[in-house]
Amino acid sequence: MNNLEYFFGDIKAVDNISFTVKQGEIFSFLGPNGAGKSTVINVLTTLLPIQKGSAKIAGYDLKHEPEKVRESIGIVFQELTLDRDMTVREILEYHGRLYSMPKAERQERVDELISLVELEGKRDTLTKHLSGGMKRRLEIARGLMTRPKVLFMDEPTIGLDPQTRIRIWDYVKDINQQGTTIFLTTHYMDEADQLSDRISIIDHGKIVITGRSWELKNMLGQDLIYLETGDNWAAGELLKDLDSVKGIKEKSKGIVVMVNVDGTYLLPEVMDRLRSGGIKIKAVNLKKPSMDDVFVHYTGRELRDNGAEKGAVVVSRVRRR
Numbered sequence: 430m431n432n433l434e435y436f437f438g439d440i441k442a443v444d445n446i447s448f449t450v451k452q453g454e455i456f457s458f459l460g461p462n463g464a465g466k467s468t469v470i471n472v473l474t475t476l477l478p479i480q481k482g483s484a485k486i487a488g489y490d491l492k493h494e495p496e497k498v499r500e501s502i503g504i505v506f507q508e509l510t511l512d513r514d515m516t517v518r519e520i521l522e523y524h525g526r527l528y529s530m531p532k533a534e535r536q537e538r539v540d541e542l543i544s545l546v547e548l549e550g551k552r553d554t555l556t557k558h559l560s561g562g563m564k565r566r567l568e569i570a571r572g573l574m575t576r577p578k579v580l581f582m583d584e585p586t587i588g589l590d591p592q593t594r595i596r597i598w599d600y601v602k603d604i605n606q607q608g609t610t611i612f613l614t615t616h617y618m619d620e621a622d623q624l625s626d627r628i629s630i631i632d633h634g635k636i637v638i639t640g641r642s643w644e645l646k647n648m649l650g651q652d653l654i655y656l657e658t659g660d661n662w663a664a665g666e667l668l669k670d671l672d673s674v675k676g677i678k679e680k681s682k683g684i685v686v687m688v689n690v691d692g693t694y695l696l697p698e699v700m701d702r703l704r705s706g707g708i709k710i711k712a713v714n715l716k717k718p719s720m721d722d723v724f725v726h727y728t729g730r731e732l733r734d735n736g737a738e739k740g741a742v743v744v745s746r747v748r749r750r
């Protein structure tokens with residue numbers, strides 16, 4: 430995908446996005462509501478026209494070969510789109526017919542997928558009688574009906590309970606291991622972290638950073654030391670010149686010291702320095718960088734589950750060495 434831009438009237442929903450998803454990868458767009466994730470998926474799946482930029486999917490040009498693109502992909506939408514008055518089997522059957530799959534192949538595939546998403550006991554149940562998690566599993570099965578090379582999933586586990594989410598992650602991994610490339614969007618940190626080979630953090634229509642989960646976390650350092658003191662600014666000044674300190678960030682009540690070494694061994698030195706500088710230490714916490722920390726670092730704010738954006742509480746004073 431090269432230099433994609435997308436406008437809804439005056440609103441720039443996607444701002445010059447370029448990225449490559451490798452064959453066989455699980456690639457995630459992680460970002461808050463309104464970041465532009467669905468718009469990118471809708472353009473890539475030909476549901477929205479390509480206004481500016483270019484893309485190739487499974488070797489086909491999005492602009493000039495949209496039919497070929499459509500034949501090569503499967504889509505799992507954010508909103509449930511199942512016909513309430515059709516059974517599980519009928520939904521899959523119908524989808525296969527829509528794509529002109531021969532009858533024998535269709536039936537074999539329906540059985541295979543019903544078993545993949547563990548809906549054997551529900552094959553003749555109307556979708557309106559399925560639970561939310563079962564519906565989502567059926568949507569995934571439908572997305573796979575035509576054996577797509579690339580499966581697009583827009584927020585695949587939105588609104589599901591933790592157990593069902595983990596089950597869906599297992600299916601996604603299975604599908605990927607069977608050779609399907611997966612592009613998904615999510616606003617769940619753990620989903621991006623657990624599932625993806627690579628992640629792009631997307632905010633205000635732009636890609637902020639891309640990498641493997643561990644690469645993104647390592648960029649923040651090996652460990653993070655959180656300190657609340659009597660004078661956080663003075664504490665930062667005292668610590669910033671330590672060799673193993675990669676950067677310092679101010680938080681609302683304290684500071685986060687990003688360090689390049691095992692924090693367990695640095696912590697005593699940090700405490701000594703602060704105490705000899707006359708700084709009162711109120712609270713200390715040592716942890717490994719998480720995907721949340723990565724998100725806050727690169728976007729300047731936290732990602733709330735309900736999509737509400739908290740005001741920027743972080744002032745960056747990071748020095749890269």
Ligand SMILES: Nc1ncnc2c1ncn2[C@@H]1O[C@H](COP(=O)(O)OP(=O)(O)OP(=O)(O)O)[C@@H](O)[C@H]1O
Nearest residue numbers: 437440441442460461462463464465466467468469
């Ligand atoms: N049909 C539309 N008409 C006008 N503006 C739109 C439309 N769809 C999306 N937008 C705007 O484009 C921007 C990106 O929206 P988009 O739905 O792509 O974000 P998202 O990251 O997928 O969020 P969500 O997960 O909530 O869908 C937002 O500012 C949104 O309000």
